[in-house]
Amino acid sequence: MTTAHPLRWTRADAEARDASDPLAPLRDQFALPDGTIYLDGNSLGVLPRATAARVQQVVTEEWGRGLITSWNRAGWIELPGRVGDKIARLVGARPGELVVADSTSVNLFKVLSAALAIARADAPQRRVIVSERSNFPTDLYIAESLARAHDLRLVLAEAEDLPALLADRPALLMLTQVNYRSGRLHDMAALTQAAHAAGTLTVWDLAHSAGALPVDLHGAQADFAVGCGYKYLNGGPGAPAFVWAHPRHAERFWQPLAGWMGHAAPFEFTPDYRPAPGIGRYLCGTPSVIGAAALECGVDTLLAAERLGGLAALRAKSLALSEAFIAGVEARCAGHGLQLVTPRDAALRGSQVSFAHAEGGYAMVQALIARGVVGDFRAPDLLRFGFTPLYTRHVDVWDAVEQLRQVLETGEWREARFQQRAAVT
């Protein structure tokens, strides 16, 4: 293995790192398209090789041949809990505490409703939900909606000002553990402890942390959590999301999306709602079977890392990749106006790196995509690159930096074809 500082790496150094990477075989689990360096697994994870066959089995055998009997015979009815138990292993939750259901947005509505109801019961004078100003919009919109309905205030602040706001004893602190823009990682344990000291409940969105780094919900004594199935969990576009409530809260409240699958006995078809025990009551409608089956394949790609050091090993690799990228861009792409937005301190960094460019962010990302390097753009000015340790190699980092260097040196990003905005950015 090379010991050269990342600033002075050559491509051969990167190749040597890959050759000695014990996690390298995990990449074979994925159907990566030829000629693409994919640095957007933080937006949509890559297709696992196992998924296509599994989805085909669900469609043609379980649905096509088994039809309605597959609810029992193929175990469809158990999917939300079975896949949930697997995700629980990635986020420090215990079996039976976490289910796969709906979207992150819908699950946020459930847990925020529950947390607010508990806060209302325990501390009715508290009227504030605190969150980060640059939290992912859907989190803010759902919180805003509930704040409006319950006559509360949603107070937004910069990350560094959050602890001070706890002094005002808000009802709720709602954060995404890794910020989708900056890639900054919050200290879940410290913030939860500070929140609890202020009598404040915590709701964590794990969209950019579940599957990307070790998460320990129980260790942090977190109150509620939700997360996304289609980013680091590789569940496919629009995969079902997940929801967790600490056992001390799970049965304290009937969350308002009281659909039949959250009923204690859905097939008794009783007219009165009686919530299922524990996290089961956070289910709502009929689960997306194909989606949950695909998600299970994605989660399995992470569980395959358990024998290789698990998320701790993946985390170490992810940080090595993002550090190499930062160093490479700063060494080889200097003088073009890129400003590092992601914390340089590894302890504060998730699994992505963002640079700001006031003028050219969008076009530079488009020019990179045309060269086969897929990152994404986040308005108004961010170039965002995700380093999913399951399938990203050191050589991919080296090559991505090289392509970015060429985009900048040629100035090709100024061409009109790269300025044209698409519907989804």
Add this chain to the structure above:
Amino acid sequence: MTTAHPLRWTRADAEARDASDPLAPLRDQFALPDGTIYLDGNSLGVLPRATAARVQQVVTEEWGRGLITSWNRAGWIELPGRVGDKIARLVGARPGELVVADSTSVNLFKVLSAALAIARADAPQRRVIVSERSNFPTDLYIAESLARAHDLRLVLAEAEDLPALLADRPALLMLTQVNYRSGRLHDMAALTQAAHAAGTLTVWDLAHSAGALPVDLHGAQADFAVGCGYKYLNGGPGAPAFVWAHPRHAERFWQPLAGWMGHAAPFEFTPDYRPAPGIGRYLCGTPSVIGAAALECGVDTLLAAERLGGLAALRAKSLALSEAFIAGVEARCAGHGLQLVTPRDAALRGSQVSFAHAEGGYAMVQALIARGVVGDFRAPDLLRFGFTPLYTRHVDVWDAVEQLRQVLETGEWREARFQQRAAVT
């Protein structure tokens, strides 16, 4: 074609009906399992032949190769509206008025919230939601949840008592157009007219009518509607559902599940929610792409009927099938205690037939399934059979009656193996 009364049909008569059925070619669209007579399309529609290949394309090409670029290049972002526009053609809605999203339960929460907010604004003294006592439980649970949150009362009544309850001028009338137990069809136009005369808004669940019979939301001047993707629309297990709001209501309210996909400009990532125009604001989280693509294949099987007379022709066939089943059971299975629950009057009948049997309902359904005739059981006593006109033949009806006759005459349903309850019934 035979003109024999259904009570006196022979199997040859049924075969003759099928031979002269102009809708018969539609059955070729489906991958029906050999040796099964499937009378449960009202619970889970059959797999269309086109679906497996389309799902595989989404998984391996659009996701696997296109990755994140498929949101634009494969049109994923337009799926909820594109499939919604196709469903609109089946339910008397107009392009741009209906979207595919979430589950029926979640969509019910959205439209009930909206309808209650409008009622609160226009008639704040109204405190009652009226529904049918035997409405599908998820509808009642969601309504109960909102009633609890808004200090309203949910009043349940038998179908025939609903018009009288409108005299009390409730805020809302929420009904499933075809009752999931009895198969009774409500007169949407008449009930909506009566509701409006009382100043009451209507919310219709089309779970057992969309795709089963002609629905005319605009003709009925309905206020809100939701529906299910996996029954008569053949979208697959847990397929996304749909939601419609009359244009006069669509923009009057910000429904509370204010996720980012319902924002006017989701990719501006602004911290403040600004709802999309029209029905777009009824989207919430990231849509299930695989689920929506499969649903589109299912909806296409119904649109294929448009050149053959469309839903009017399908409705005529469905009624012929259910009438033949009722007549056949009453003629050939008499004396075994089966009581017809479904209205004999075709104008009051959806696309299913239910019989009650106090003692043996569950076991009889199991014995039939063992013989390859798949209906289902609804606690406590209903044997339920759906007659999906797209793929059910007259000869299937004849054979199903024959199998039921043998189950009853042999008494085999009393065997212990048919009494064992499964998780899903």
